[in-house]
Amino acid sequence: MTTMSVMSRRSTSGALVGVAAASVGVIYGYDSSNIGAALNFIAQDFGLGDGGKQALATVVVIGEILGAIAAGWVANRIGRKWSMVAVAATYCLFALLSALAPSNAALLGARLLLGVTIGLSVVIVPVFVAESAAPHRRGAMLVAYQVATIVGIIAGYVVGYFLAGASAWRWMLGLAALPALFVTLLVLRMPDTPRWYVTRGRFDEARNALAGIDPQADVDLEIAEMRAALGEASGGRLSEMLRRPWLRATVFVVGLGFLIQITGINAVVYYSPKLFEDMGFSGDFGTLMMPAFVQIAGLAAVIISLFTVDRMGRRPILLGGIAAMVVATIMLIMTYGPLHGNGTAAHLLGFGGLVLFTMGFSFGFGALVWVYAGEAFPARLRSYGSSMMLTSDLVANAIIAAFTLSLINLIGGAGTFAIFGAFALVGFVFVYLLAPETRGRKLEDIQHFWQNGGQWPADDPIITSVGDPR
Template identity: 60%
Template sequence: MVYTNSGSYRFPDPQSPIPASKDPKMSFLQDLRQTPRLGLLVGGTAATIGIIYGYDLSNIAGALLFITKEFQLSTSQQELVTTAVVIGEVLGAVLGGWLANKLGRKACMVGVAGAYAAFAVLSALAADVPMLLVARLLLGLTIGISVVVVPVFVAESAPPKVRGALLVAYQVATVIGIIIGYLAAYVLSASENWRLMLGLAAVPALAVLAVTLRLPDTARWYMMRGRTEDARRTLSSIEPDADVDAELADMRRAISEERGGGLREMLRSPYLKATVFVVGLGFFIQITGINAVVYYSPRIFEAMGFTGNAALLLLPALVQAAALVAVFVSLSLVDRVGRRPILLGGIGMMIVANIILVAVFMVGRDFGGILTVVGFLGVLLFTVGFTFGFGALVWVYAGESFPARLRSLGASAMLTSDLVANVIVAAFFLTMLQRLGGAGTFAVFGALAVAGFVFVHRLAPETKGRNLEEIRHYWENGARWPEATGTTGSSTKPAAK
């Protein structure tokens, strides 16, 4: 069976197989060119919301240098300002799945963009620490909703051949947002204007809002709400050459067979294994420490002997520029090489980076010269490894791992787990750095990365080229691919293969 961008399924013509390209890059570009313009616009615009998320991750890192001076923040207060937004993200992720089904994928994204712009301005106007904490909590709430809704929206709007790439595009946008945030902080560092650093976050939010207002919701959601004519118009626009009536009939049948969609179903067979996988993956993505590097990289570089705003703000931007290259490589390979090799390769790089950082901090007494350079390269490799693997694949697995009735709730569970781990890291990293030192802190992250590698190796399915219906049958078959499924001709094999 073949998954259409409507979320329905139909059998392909067995006489017309799609040949595999020998050149992944060229095939990837060809797939993009063959995708209808509206399909790319829908997926691309949704993914661009990642710019908002990325900007917030990094601009607080720069702004915190100057907020600390103005409000005389202690270490624990700095952690609280950073963690407030993450606590809000957890609440948003919990609500995101329900809101996506109740209000629609598009309505949620419009609300996210508009609310984020308003709360960014509120952060900039904060007169004291409590007001800043409330504003950042509300910012986090909107971000938490977005990280649940966007993967669902893209998964239901994109054709299988570019679905993985468009899901990874969210991470591309996130990294771009991180870079912009660091650069904005550097440009404004001379004036120490942290209010403008935070307020500028409203600009990308308003830009995304303007484009998102013009997009349709997914045909799948329209059908779930009984809005057949809206679904028909959306399908006709995204797939002008498709048999719309046949796709709507298939979709209607699939939805009627997929009644339910509650949390109880996720916690019992056959989807319990899928739930364990996505919740565990979400937790390992953050507990391995990436946002400690993003939020506090100026402090990490300061501990390595770097000084001055240029070093403390431009070096993190340089690290993220390298990460952007890595995520583009991941984007071009995810639908060709596969999910598992990319994910395991990225985690492997993080493990090596942690070993380097532990060694640097163990040897380092007075940082400088080659030792400082090696420390910088360790942070660089850590970030590149994360972005190439965990960072890119979280959005793919969040959008692929559950059938339609559970997809938004599954994404919500995964991202909630992710954000809970993020709260832990954001709340305790500076304290760990002070009490355990750099060597002890990165030794902890290294051990967690090893545990994450083992978890992924044993439980992550290879979903490259599989339609969403096949992935559903994988979990229903006890985390094994049924024999002769779809067009892939895969034989029964265990989940780790």
């Protein structure tokens, strides 16, 4: 085989990883927004009030929690690749069942099962990407998953807008089966990750997979480092994460996962039509396309994060994004409070606040959740750590989905965003105190931060060269 053909094969392998992850991200994002676009039409057909609407938004998150809890075991048991195949294929099935549901009870059941597949995906995809990407591209590839997620959110609103005239909520839900089918066929062509092969003692397959990822890699050295990292302690057990040195890492990922969602981003995604209606916007354009414009701004922010995460580092991006969210909540408190959502000033301030809130989230929390989910733990614990982080994230998401409309009815938009702003402040302090800077490091080296009590060792070469205290 010529050098050119080898390089082409490796380039194709890396591209397939990115395309597969992005396609799953589109599915996840589309489901988050299309239910918001479809809710009013479903409510009309099935006679639902705000409680019924919240149930349809919440039941999928409950399924996601169940999927995320099981994802670590599944990913370790059958591998990252076959887990992704199972996720995509079953999502396709349950999306079609949702579209064909004859009653609200049937729709709730289909969406619960749909949520299980999404819960599996949000844990497994970051692990799959982190273990299939070269160190100098890992951050960007993980952020690309969030780019795709926002593209999916935008697509959900746009599809909702064009189908709204026919009240075609079944088509809104069912169209999600198409990208899921594409992912199923794509991932079937791919190998599993080198690190999973190493955990199973399948070293020849690990070498072949690694050779297809990084043209610059010293394959034998990389395999030796993976084996050494796995051999440093007996492991792969959940109990390891609850004692030193991994307890600190567990506290970090669980806390970060919860704060990412409890700050309210999915209140904006699920209930944007309601938020814009309360600001005086009306019609399908005002309540469905305006949320799409908000998400386009979020897409721009995450693209900036994509191109800077491996240059600026994780911490500056994360802290900057949270700070923007705090400012945005102040704008939204003014919109729904003193301005009462009425008039041109309220419209401009409210729209600007939702844009800034979404951009801040997408730039920081939204992009970095996938990075830290894939980086925080060594290979034997990575799927468990990712599962715990995303489970925490989804528990907070369930709270947001279940209570946002009730909270707005009880204390108004100003009070609701004041609560979100308070959690954002807590998140800023939490990240500042606990988040490690993992830019440019091999996955096997990141464990030294936790083993050293939350500090990089004094003889760390990156610390020595740049003086980064985190």
